[in-house]
Amino acid sequence: MRSVDAHLAEILATVRPLAPLEVDLEGALGTTLAEEVSSPVPLPPFDNSAMDGYAVRAADVAAVPVTLPVIDDVAAGSDELRAVGPGHAVRIMTGAPVPAGADTVIPVEWTDGGTASVRIERSAAAGNAIRRAGEDVQAGEVVLKPGTVIGPAQLGIIAGVGRRRVTVRPRPRVVVLSTGAELVDPGNPLGPGQIWDSNSYTLSAAVRAAGADGFRVGSVGDDPAAFLDTLDTHLVRADAVVTSGGVSMGAYEPVKEALTPLGTVRFEKVAMQPGMPQGFGVLGDDRVPIFALPGNPVSSFVSFMLFVRPALDRMRGLPPGPPATVAARTAAPLRSPAGKRSFLRGVLGADGVVAPVHGQGSHQLAALAAANALIVLPEDVTEVPEGGAVEVIRL
Ligand SMILES: Nc1nc2c(c(=O)[nH]1)N[C@H]1C(S)=C(S)[C@@H](COP(=O)(O)OP(=O)(O)OC[C@H]3O[C@@H](n4cnc5c(N)ncnc54)[C@H](O)[C@@H]3O)O[C@H]1N2
């Protein structure tokens, strides 16, 4: 049997970061920056007011109360500014440029709010409520480095430095396909021997949660030719394919039967529980990676977290690796088969104690849904006593 680490190593040696492309800001969320972004101008571009109030000379408000004539009104966006002479005040709004001559801003709350003249009750030192040009970013300064995932704030600063388009590694497009003659799409009635297809929903959601775009094709039956046809149809829009089911030892294993003859996809037993039967390889001239995951719902989910997620990180241009673990103590004794790495489902509390959920079968999806962690027991561990130290993957 192949080790979990060897299987992941082969996957990571095969998948490649997606080629960079230029996208509009609207399409940049969740992508990975593939260039350095810098600002052509200082930000803010000019000294401006941090508050609604009055721009004055600090010397004129050293002794208060004082009443000054209001010689102008400046809103944000104003460009014709009158200089503030000695003894003058200019009404100013947040974000408006500070007029020449003024060196401080008195918030409106410290005044009577006058428009022809203003009575100022409190004095302020020079520089009060003034945001200086370049205080956020200097002209030419790099604001984002390649390899940064673009979230809302990163998108904001790209727009904030005036860029309309940006070069990124895109979100991988992942086609998700489940197989099994027993599968019925949720919302439809079950016939004898049928179950609702949950894996295609779980896996396409896991794809999205991993920062990629999932296209849920739904389920195909047990016919290898129909499976290949469906795959062919969808391959053009895929950077990767994830399938579930049809990979073990049964009489009807469409994924294994269809892909094995291609010679580019291998089916192996990986020393883990759940998730032992795994297929991985590449398809077509573009060598699109395909992950053929086992059909048991918990098995396919755990397989996704261990193998597909790191591969998607690599495709996104992020440092890939196994899921991070944290140290915990188990609330109950645990068992694991010798020679296999186990991923038991558990609930990790704020106190660092993890309680295995009831129902550790690889078909028990409700138990997985109740869990927030996978308890990892290494290959050489067969038992852990109550209170024993374990590593867990947060879900
Ligand atoms: N003789 C052996 N039998 C099995 C072995 C083995 O080594 N020797 N391995 C077992 C293990 S471990 C697993 S895991 C499963 C993997 O089976 P397949 O990947 O071939 O998947 P299926 O047979 O199609 O389905 C397994 C199970 O999962 C249910 N399923 C499948 N697809 C879905 C879906 N989209 N949504 C919800 N549930 C799904 C399916 O009904 C089956 O109950 O093989 C063991 N057998």
Ligand code: MOO
């Ligand atoms: O290894 Mo299978 O993935 O448990 O049930």
